[in-house]
Amino acid sequence: DAKTTQPPSMDCAEGRAANLPCNHSTISGNEYVYWYRQIHSQGPQYIIHGLKNNETNEMASLIITEDRKSSTLILPHATLRDTAVYYCIVRVASGGSNYKLTFGKGTLLTVNP
Amino acid sequence: DTGVSQDPRHKITKRGQNVTFRCDPISEHNRLYWYRQTLGQGPEFLTYFQNEAQLEKSRLLSDRFSAERPKGSFSTLEIQRTEQGDSAMYLCASSLGPSTGGAEAFFGQGTRLTVV
Numbered sequence: 563d564a565k566t567t568q569p570p571s572m573d574c575a576e577g578r579a580a581n582l583p584c585n586h587s588t589i590s591g592n593e594y595v596y597w598y599r600q601i602h603s604q605g606p607q608y609i610i611h612g613l614k615n616n617e618t619n620e621m622a623s624l625i626i627t628e629d630r631k632s633s634t635l636i637l638p639h640a641t642l643r644d645t646a647v648y649y650c651i652v653r654v655a656s657g658g659s660n661y662k663l664t665f666g667k668g669t670l671l672t673v674n675p
Numbered sequence: 676d677t678g679v680s681q682d683p684r685h686k687i688t689k690r691g692q693n694v695t696f697r698c699d700p701i702s703e704h705n706r707l708y709w710y711r712q713t714l715g716q717g718p719e720f721l722t723y724f725q726n727e728a729q730l731e732k733s734r735l736l737s738d739r740f741s742a743e744r745p746k747g748s749f750s751t752l753e754i755q756r757t758e759q760g761d762s763a764m765y766l767c768a769s770s771l772g773p774s775t776g777g778a779e780a781f782f783g784q785g786t787r788l789t790v791v
Contacts (some may be wrong), residue, residue, distance in 0.1 A: 596779070605679070605766050605782030606718060649717055661706055661772055662731070663780060665717025 566650045571670040574644075580637040582669050584650030587631040593654050595626060596663070597635045599646040606649065606665075609635065640673045647671075677701075679783035681767050687789045688757055695753045696786045700769030707750050708780060709742055710766040711735065718766055724750060725772070757790045764788075 567585040574580040586595065596611040610617055610624045612633075617624045623636040637644055649668040654660045680699040688694050700707050705726050710718035721740070723731045726747035736742075739757075744750040754761055764787050768780040 603784075605768070605785050608779040608781065611779065647717075661708070661723055661725075661770070662720050663710075663718070664720070667715070667717055 566652055566666055568648075568650050568666065568669045570667065571672070573672050573674060574637075574640045576642060576673050576675050577639055580640040580644065580671055580673070582635040582637075582648050582650075582671060583632065584635070585632045586650070586652045589630050589652050590654070593652045595624065595630075595633050596651040596653055597622070597624065598649045598651065598663070598665075599644075600649070600668070601643075601646040609648075637671075640671075642673050642675065645671060645673045679767055679769055679781050681765075681783035681786050683786055684784060685787050685789075687791060690757055690759060690790055692757055693753065693755045694757060694788065695751055696765055696767075696788075698750045698752070698767030698769075698783060700749070700767070701781055702748075704769035704771055704781075705747070706770045706772045706780075707744055708768045708770075709750070709752050710768065710782075712764040712766060712785070713762075718764075721752075754788075757788075759790045762788055762790045 594611050594613050597609040598606040600606045609621050612624045626633045647668040647670050649665050682697045707724040709721040712718040721733050721736050722742050724744040727744050739755045742752045764785040766785045768782040770780040
């Protein structure tokens, strides 16, 4: 799987949008971008994933650049409960080890009141 | 759907003792995974089951570690002769598979092991 690069930490004011960047410059055409988050002392939680197009669900939006070398996770109205470590993961679409998630150190997002 | 359940949540053991953890996946999920997480690091893959078959074991899984999923439902992870370096959070996850894109995995709350 391609490696990802994320800033170690970010701050965001409560109620504002949180934009978390991820670089994956070596991503292959058949690899998806996944985002998970981990709130302190809990297991990771799936947020969203995408291949080429931007995606949105009830939790967040995922913006993938046209060349697919980077992406941004957007939490539109961050709350204190969004304080967590956010992991950007690239995973092959099918076959091979596509069942496996390779976590980096992620970005610690701190939402401040 | 009650989510992925792990038991116990916390375990303190003396070095050299054996410990066993249990994971109950989401009922219809055929895939089950174990990960380990140490402080300040992201989770690391340990092993993977599809139904009852263990299809991959990481190099992190030394011969003191054994995992089973006897009926393709719950799974156990046993660590024999525990060492202080085994202290970590052990996470279980499950998913439906195979599927293009890789179905998202749902994680349990983890078992935190402390070896003293």
